[in-house]
Structures are given as structure tokens and as C-alpha cells.
Amino acid sequence: MAEPIRVVVTGAAGQIAYSLLYMIARGEVFGKEQSLILHLLDIPPMAGVLEGVVMELADCALPLLRKVVPTTDPLEGFKDVSAAFLVGAMPRKEGMERKDLLSANVKIFKVQGEALDKVAKKDVKVLVVGNPANTNALVCANYAPSIPRENFSAMTRLDQNRAAAQIASKFGAPISNVSNLIIWGNHSSTQYPDASHGKILIDNEWKNIVDAVGDNSYLEGPFVETVQKRGAAVISARKMSSAMSAAKAACDHMHDWWHGTAPGQFVSMGVFSDGSYGSPKDEEFIYEAKSKNILGNSVEKFSSVKLDLTGKELQEENKEAMSVLDSN
Numbered sequence: 001m002a003e004p005i006r007v008v009v010t011g012a013a014g015q016i017a018y019s020l021l022y023m024i025a026r027g028e029v030f031g032k033e034q035s036l037i038l039h040l041l042d043i044p045p046m047a048g049v050l051e052g053v054v055m056e057l058a059d060c061a062l063p064l065l066r067k068v069v070p071t072t073d074p075l076e077g078f079k080d081v082s083a084a085f086l087v088g089a090m091p092r093k094e095g096m097e098r099k100d101l102l103s104a105n106v107k108i109f110k111v112q113g114e115a116l117d118k119v120a121k122k123d124v125k126v127l128v129v130g131n132p133a134n135t136n137a138l139v140c141a142n143y144a145p146s147i148p149r150e151n152f153s154a155m156t157r158l159d160q161n162r163a164a165a166q167i168a169s170k171f172g173a174p175i176s177n178v179s180n181l182i183i184w185g186n187h188s189s190t191q192y193p194d195a196s197h198g199k200i201l202i203d204n205e206w207k208n209i210v211d212a213v214g215d216n217s218y219l220e221g222p223f224v225e226t227v228q229k230r231g232a233a234v235i236s237a238r239k240m241s242s243a244m245s246a247a248k249a250a251c252d253h254m255h256d257w258w259h260g261t262a263p264g265q266f267v268s269m270g271v272f273s274d275g276s277y278g279s280p281k282d283e284e285f286i287y288e289a290k291s292k293n294i295l296g297n298s299v300e301k302f303s304s305v306k307l308d309l310t311g312k313e314l315q316e317e318n319k320e321a322m323s324v325l326d327s328n
């Protein structure tokens, strides 16, 4: 069994963390041979709830879990961590716009960036889940200059999983038969779920999804819209933001980042843009480093219009975040 690594989950008393902590502690992210010290960070009013989460983790009797460190101090929470799941932030409720979250949440990511910079391992992998995820990741990285920018990513894996689920259900196929769907841009309703490089296993043969569907109007219409609006649909039905599926996606994201993907397979995460595909440079844009090599540097016209739209939204969010932080 490998020496324990320290992993922090922020927002540890919240809904996503309630599913996420169990999955991490069972070994679904870092492997069944990797023991763990879990740091649980939340804010002081949630200290009591955090105690309950600690009790439950103990009662799960999980062999990989060596120690749990509940805390409300970011400097203790981020101390020596190798991986950070930044979940702690306000979720959108019914009737709220995503932009309402920005002013409240970006300040959290400034403080956490500063704390990561001071006390985390320099090769820490930081996954930002809290919304607006792309902009929060940008802010967090900006305030942690001693950690390489490539070590910060924002979660769009939930959108990728949603897209895969739509395609699998269209064919009545298991989800494992669908791969290489791409999510471009912001984790918002301007995101662009792109099936044009996707593959589906039919009759023991991997086929291009566009050919297999044979209906561009579906892939450019209802498919895109369903994925774009899925988060809002869940809020409308549950009266709360997605949590179980978000926790699963956070595990998938960190798992693939930590271990790498299988040859020929690519996944989506928000990373800093180098200006490829006409995306705005230095924004937290979406594409996975490996997919860039596979895809080359250009995209077709339909994609390019969609990329433009979501790129502009990211630039606006970025400006708004900076003005919130400047005014504090």
C-alpha cells in the first residue's frame, strides 16, 4: 500500500461533498492501493455539520482512509495537499441567474488561491467545481503564482457525461460504448457539446457518431440544447443543484487527470487557453491537452460560431470577476 496522500475537499459539509467524500475514500479516484488523509474544509457556521460528516466517514469503516482533518482554516485545509477538490461555493437556486453567483463566489477563490500558494504541494492538482467554475479556476490560479497554471482545471466532465448519456440513450447502448465527446467553452448554457469527433461501439465496431446518427439537425439542435440546459432542468425538478452526478463527474475528472486516459480516448476539462481553435487566449477555456494533439488546431464552421459565443461569455465573466475583486 502506497504512503498516504493528502486530499482536500472544500464545501465538505455540502451536498456534492456528501457523495464525493465517500467515493474518494473508497478509492475510486486515486486507486484501491492508495491510502488517504482527507482534509475537509468548510466555513465556521458549518463546523457542527462537518463533525457529523467526520462521524459518518469513520462509520463507513473504509480501509484506505487513514485520517480525517476537519477544519475551517484554509491554511490547515490546504497544507501539503496533493489534490484539491474546490467544491465550496454557493449553488444556484431556482430563480437565480448564474451571474448572481459570481460576485459571492469569486472572492472565495481568491482566498483559496492565496492559501494554496502558501501551503499546498507545488505539484498539487486543483479541480474547481464551484460555479462559475471556469472563472473561479482562473481567479484561483491567478492568486497562486507559485503553482503552475496547468495544475488548475475547471469541471466540465458533468456536461461530457450528460452528453454521453444522451447519445447512449438514443442508441439504447451502454454508456461504455460511447466515447470522445467534447465540451467546449464555459460550464454554462453557452457551452458547446460537440459530437463530431465522438465514437460509438455498434456491432463490435467503433463508428463515428455523426455517421451513426445520420441526422445533423439532432446533433446540432436537441442534443446541444439538452446538455446546455440539463443543470437548469435538474434545479427545476429537485429545487436544488445537481449533486450525485456532480460528485461522480468530479471523481471521473480527477481520476483521468491523475492516471491518464486510455490511448486514443480523450476527455474534457477546463484548462487555460493558448488561443487554439480561435478561443480567447488565457481564459479558462475547454479542451484537454491530449485532445488538442488529436484534433489539430482548427474546427469547422458550426463549431467555430459556438466557440466564439462561449468564448465571449468567458471574457465578460473574467472582466466582471476582476472588477469584483478590485472593488474589495
Ligand SMILES: NC(=O)c1ccc[n+]([C@@H]2O[C@H](COP(=O)([O-])OP(=O)(O)OC[C@H]3O[C@@H](n4cnc5c(N)ncnc54)[C@H](O)[C@@H]3O)[C@@H](O)[C@H]2O)c1
Pocket (backbone or CB within 6 Å): 010, 011, 012, 013, 014, 015, 016, 017, 041, 042, 043, 046, 087, 088, 089, 090, 091, 092, 108, 128, 129, 130, 131, 132, 133, 155, 156, 157, 158, 159, 187, 241, 242, 243, 246
Ligand atoms: N461544475 C459543475 O459541473 C457543477 C455541478 C454542480 C454544482 N456545481 C457547483 O458546486 C458548488 C457546490 O454545490 P453544492 O450543491 O455542494 O452546494 P451546497 O450549498 O450544498 O454546499 C456548499 C458548501 O460550501 C461551503 N462553503 C461556502 N463558502 C465556503 C468557503 N469559503 N470555504 C469552504 N467551504 C465553503 C458551504 O458552507 C456549504 O457547506 C456550487 O457552486 C454549484 O453551483 C458545479
Ligand SMILES: O=C(O)CC[C@H](O)C(=O)O
Pocket (backbone or CB within 6 Å): 091, 092, 098, 131, 158, 230, 231, 232, 234, 241, 242
Ligand atoms: O446553476 C446551474 O445552472 C447548473 C448547476 C450545475 O453547475 C450543473 O450543471 O448541474
